[in-house]
Amino acid sequence: MIRILFFAQLKEQLNKKEMTLPYQEITVKQLRERLEKEYSLPALSSVLFAINEEFAAEDDIIRDGDVVALIPPMSGG
Amino acid sequence: MIRILFFAQLKEQLNKKEMTLPYQEITVKQLRERLEKEYSLPALSSVLFAINEEFAAEDDIIRDGDVVALIPPMSGG
Amino acid sequence: MFQIVKEPIDVSRVIEAVVDRNAGAIVTFIGTVRELTKGKKTLYLEYEAYESMAQKKLEQIGAEIKQQFPNAKVAIVHRIGRLEITDAAVVIAVSTPHRADAYEANRYAIERIKEMVPIWKKEHWEDGSLWIGNQQETISYEKGIPKEMKS
Amino acid sequence: MFQIVKEPIDVSRVIEAVVDRNAGAIVTFIGTVRELTKGKKTLYLEYEAYESMAQKKLEQIGAEIKQQFPNAKVAIVHRIGRLEITDAAVVIAVSTPHRADAYEANRYAIERIKEMVPIWKKEHWEDGSLWIGNQQETISYEKGIPKEMKS
Numbered sequence: 083m084i085r086i087l088f089f090a091q092l093k094e095q096l097n098k099k100e101m102t103l104p105y106q107e108i109t110v111k112q113l114r115e116r117l118e119k120e121y122s123l124p125a126l127s128s129v130l131f132a133i134n135e136e137f138a139a140e141d142d143i144i145r146d147g148d149v150v151a152l153i154p155p156m157s158g159g
Numbered sequence: 160m161i162r163i164l165f166f167a168q169l170k171e172q173l174n175k176k177e178m179t180l181p182y183q184e185i186t187v188k189q190l191r192e193r194l195e196k197e198y199s200l201p202a203l204s205s206v207l208f209a210i211n212e213e214f215a216a217e218d219d220i221i222r223d224g225d226v227v228a229l230i231p232p233m234s235g236g
Numbered sequence: 237m238f239q240i241v242k243e244p245i246d247v248s249r250v251i252e253a254v255v256d257r258n259a260g261a262i263v264t265f266i267g268t269v270r271e272l273t274k275g276k277k278t279l280y281l282e283y284e285a286y287e288s289m290a291q292k293k294l295e296q297i298g299a300e301i302k303q304q305f306p307n308a309k310v311a312i313v314h315r316i317g318r319l320e321i322t323d324a325a326v327v328i329a330v331s332t333p334h335r336a337d338a339y340e341a342n343r344y345a346i347e348r349i350k351e352m353v354p355i356w357k358k359e360h361w362e363d364g365s366l367w368i369g370n371q372q373e374t375i376s377y378e379k380g381i382p383k384e385m386k387s
Numbered sequence: 388m389f390q391i392v393k394e395p396i397d398v399s400r401v402i403e404a405v406v407d408r409n410a411g412a413i414v415t416f417i418g419t420v421r422e423l424t425k426g427k428k429t430l431y432l433e434y435e436a437y438e439s440m441a442q443k444k445l446e447q448i449g450a451e452i453k454q455q456f457p458n459a460k461v462a463i464v465h466r467i468g469r470l471e472i473t474d475a476a477v478v479i480a481v482s483t484p485h486r487a488d489a490y491e492a493n494r495y496a497i498e499r500i501k502e503m504v505p506i507w508k509k510e511h512w513e514d515g516s517l518w519i520g521n522q523q524e525t526i527s528y529e530k531g532i533p534k535e536m537k538s
Contacts (some may be wrong), residue, residue, distance in 0.1 A: 247398075247399065247402060248398065248399055251398060251417070255419070255473055256473070257421070257422040257472050257473060258421055258422055258423055259419055259421060259473075260418065260419060260420075260421035261416065261417070261418060261419065262415075262416070262417040262419060263414065263415070263416055263417075263493075264413075264414070264415045264417075265412065265413070265414055265486065265489075265490075266402070266412070266413040266414075266415075267411065267412060267486070268406070268410055268411060268412065268413060268482070269411075270408070270409055270410060270411035270484060271408040271409055272409055272484075321408050322406055322407070322408055322410075331419070333421060333423075335416070335418070335497065338416075339416075339490060339493075339494055342414075342490075343490055346486060
């Protein structure tokens with residue numbers, strides 16, 4: 083299983099803080115595409131992905147049990 | 160009359176905070192030379208002069224009643 | 237001290253965290269909520285964070301600074317929740333033996349916060365609200381990852 | 388707020404003096420008494436000022452900053468007398484709408500203090516003491532006058 087966290091505008095648009103997906107081996111890039119297609123998420127081109135609280139590259143592989151966070155453009159400070 | 164103020168190392172070396180000189184028209188440069196010669200002050204080449212709380216140039220003329228301050232190299236902050 | 241907090245930030249406490257017998261300079265940055273941005277009047281802001289990751293990333297910024305300035309002490313506290321005009325959203329304190337390093341390290345910290353700490357700001361105006369991001373795309377990320385420490 | 392004081396400086400009060408509804412950034416500089424300078428251990432410092440002129444010069448620095456950064460608010464407090472290790476000798480707070488200006492204006496203020504505010508520092512060590520000046524003559528004054536405002 084993969085846990086996926088949403089923040090800020092994504093959380094508001096989806097009206098949820100998180101969701102889970104049954105596990106299958108998948109890269110960040112593949113997950114991004116799948117979320118855009120199957121879950122009617124807005125275009126995620128400007129969204130970064132974090133796996134277990136570390137930023138992930140497009141070809142990083144997501145493991146069973148990972149927590150994936152979608153990080154829209156940050157605006158702290 | 161001209162009032163002359165001393166600070167920091169000058170005040171310690173002379174063991175006084177100020178002195179007065181009878182007035183005569185004089186430039187800052189002339190006063191510097193006179194202080195070095197007649198009042199056994201240490202070399203004042205690195206000392207700035209202020210007239211009435213404003214920095215003065217070498218050829219500024221000191222007027223009767225002015226307060227002249229000798230400003231050794233500053234080290235605030 | 238690296239914290240995400242929900243209450244007003246006590247600036248003195250952040251400064252105290254970096255006091256050091258061998259520091260000659262402490263530079264602090266306080267990011268405050270400004271009323272006018274591009275002529276538009278902000279009513280208040282709302283900050284949200286991915287708290288556990290944001291905390292780690294603040295610590296990482298501290299470690300990056302220590303690597304560049306081994307004698308530096310760093311403290312960063314970021315507030316989340318609703319903030320009113322003039323409230324402090326973030327306080328960064330850096331102490332170093334000499335002042336040039338304190339200014340530079342402090343500036344580095346705020347730039348890094350903006351590019352890689354998962355915190356988001358929503359501006360509320362009279363006629364609407366918006367999550368503020370990098371709308372102008374002035375920050376570019378290589379391969380989806382904020383650049384690692386400047387070398 | 389531009390003051391020469393004999394008591395410990397209340398940093399919060401200096402910061403409060405520059406809080407502004409249109410400020411997005413407040414940068415403060417705290418100059419603290421460092422124990423080690425070039426490997427030599429300082430016991431304490433003594434600061435002396437030509438108080439009335441120093442006060443005027445701090446105000447002048449504030450005016451110079453306002454001319455370069457019209458939206459800036461500036462407060463500077465310098466302490467004199469005997470200061471112990473870690474005590475704050477000077478606190479400079481600058482607020483501006485955007486952060487780059489606050490860092491720059493703050494840095495400008497401390498450099499100007501060192502070059503044209505009549506304050507002197509005496510370092511006391513175990514084996515002696517010395518009035519610290521511009522021993523390396525790194526500051527040059529044209530015609531005996533600290534340069535006027537940078538244009």
